[in-house]
Amino acid sequence: MTPPVATPAAQPDRPTWDLYSTCIHCGLCLQQCPTYRVLGMEMDSPRGRIYQTLLVDAGRLPIGDSYVTHIDRCLDCRACETACPSGVQYGRIVERARAQIEQHYRRPLLARWLRAYFYRRVLMDFRRLARGARLLRFYQRSGMARLLRASGLLKLFGVAKLEALAPRIEDDFFFRQIGEKFPAQGERRARVALLAGCISSVAFAELNRATIRVLQRNGAEVWVPQGQACCGALHAHAGFRDEARALARRNIDAMLDDRFDAIVTNAAGCGSTLKEYGDLLAADLAYAERAHAFEAKVKDVNEFLAELGIRPVSHSLANGGRKDGAPGRAVRVTYQDPCHLAHGQRVRSAPRELLRAAGAELVEMPHSDYCCGSAGVYNVAQNKLSMEILDAKMDDVASVTADVLATANVGCMLQLRAGVAQRGLKMEVKHVIELLDEAYRD
Ligand code: SF4
Ligand code: SF4
Numbered sequence: 001m002t003p004p005v006a007t008p009a010a011q012p013d014r015p016t017w018d019l020y021s022t023c024i025h026c027g028l029c030l031q032q033c034p035t036y037r038v039l040g041m042e043m044d045s046p047r048g049r050i051y052q053t054l055l056v057d058a059g060r061l062p063i064g065d066s067y068v069t070h071i072d073r074c075l076d077c078r079a080c081e082t083a084c085p086s087g088v089q090y091g092r093i094v095e096r097a098r099a100q101i102e103q104h105y106r107r108p109l110l111a112r113w114l115r116a117y118f119y120r121r122v123l124m125d126f127r128r129l130a131r132g133a134r135l136l137r138f139y140q141r142s143g144m145a146r147l148l149r150a151s152g153l154l155k156l157f158g159v160a161k162l163e164a165l166a167p168r169i170e171d172d173f174f175f176r177q178i179g180e181k182f183p184a185q186g187e188r189r190a191r192v193a194l195l196a197g198c199i200s201s202v203a204f205a206e207l208n209r210a211t212i213r214v215l216q217r218n219g220a221e222v223w224v225p226q227g228q229a230c231c232g233a234l235h236a237h238a239g240f241r242d243e244a245r246a247l248a249r250r251n252i253d254a255m256l257d258d259r260f261d262a263i264v265t266n267a268a269g270c271g272s273t274l275k276e277y278g279d280l281l282a283a284d285l286a287y288a289e290r291a292h293a294f295e296a297k298v299k300d301v302n303e304f305l306a307e308l309g310i311r312p313v314s315h316s317l318a319n320g321g322r323k324d325g326a327p328g329r330a331v332r333v334t335y336q337d338p339c340h341l342a343h344g345q346r347v348r349s350a351p352r353e354l355l356r357a358a359g360a361e362l363v364e365m366p367h368s369d370y371c372c373g374s375a376g377v378y379n380v381a382q383n384k385l386s387m388e389i390l391d392a393k394m395d396d397v398a399s400v401t402a403d404v405l406a407t408a409n410v411g412c413m414l415q416l417r418a419g420v421a422q423r424g425l426k427m428e429v430k431h432v433i434e435l436l437d438e439a440y441r442d
Contacts, residue, residue, distance in 0.1 A: 013099035022088045023050045029080035034371045034389045043070045046080035053097045063104045075375035076237050077339035098239030119240045133202035137169035167203035174205035179226040189219035193255040195265040198230035204410045210437035211266045217440045227254035233273035248277045252294045262299045268409035272344030274298040306350035313439035316359030330361040334402040337369040338409035351432045358439040365400045374415035394419040405429045
């Protein structure tokens, strides 16, 4: 294959020959790709997408409707990276391909407006995000949501399924904890900075608080540094790389500090991007070195705790977590690997170790590392395909008997909860850290 016109190094957001030429077209990734499994089309496989991107970069295929459709359908789940024997960094290819789309393709007016509003305004500013979240909470709690659902209007306008996927906004946002410090319990074994997260701060604030408690319980002093921002994962995945870089710089300024042993997150999608700030800021002379130092400190909370070695729990899940000491049945847990933990960060054993250490009876479902179809805002933007992928996932979930479906990413939790509700399964969906928090409660 002849290399296309040399990609100027000054354009960091363009897929480069050295990235996509590593693909040897073997096809081993095809059956691992959720969109290929559903659609059965080469154009919707990793190999097909890489080839289309190569053609675009060589000027032999326009960035038109067809190309955009196939790239938009990719979940950026990176299962293809795990399957690939040639070490193709597919995530880097697709994120750059999307940056090119963002720069050179005009989406319909409404899509353009919604994307710009969400990525360039709401997610860039926690105060704006909080205002939007309060409005959504009012809709959810005031009876309006119930009224609209009962009236059939949501179905009439084709948004009923989307509405069911919206996160439930919590009463007490996590933003007020930003700037606080939480002491370690017992002997201090580490000091960490915690990423609050954007959507997590309004829809998973209690999970963040549980994360702090579990870290404290295990001897970690937890700081939630002032000045931090959204991690930029949603931006990077959608092609808004300038915005992702702006957020990365803010997080580096706020959290890169010699006093911290680690920068911890409980969201796999955020962690995966935090660990790639070096790539994002490679061309930024003022930040490139610090970005590498930053990413070296990032740990998913499961990874961090497993490496630290957790202290014994107070109420083992082995006897149902009973606090009265009476014998009980072990809590059966099946674990769904979030793509950005298993494929993006190669962390698979740590959450399982923690669950076992908490006394849970771990029941492995088939294909636990197949994507659930959540993928950030994919379940909204590509709702039909996302629901088909979820359906296959729920077949695997339903094939095992478990009390809890555990995972380690907030987006996956929302998607899996929707799947459990649709199937009418008697299973709770929880983050691994929530189960640990319960096991440590006095
Ligand atoms: S990232 Fe996931 S959806 Fe995209 S091509 Fe790879 S396996 Fe398929
Ligand atoms: S497995 Fe890797 S080398 Fe083989 S086709 Fe897929 S991306 Fe290319």
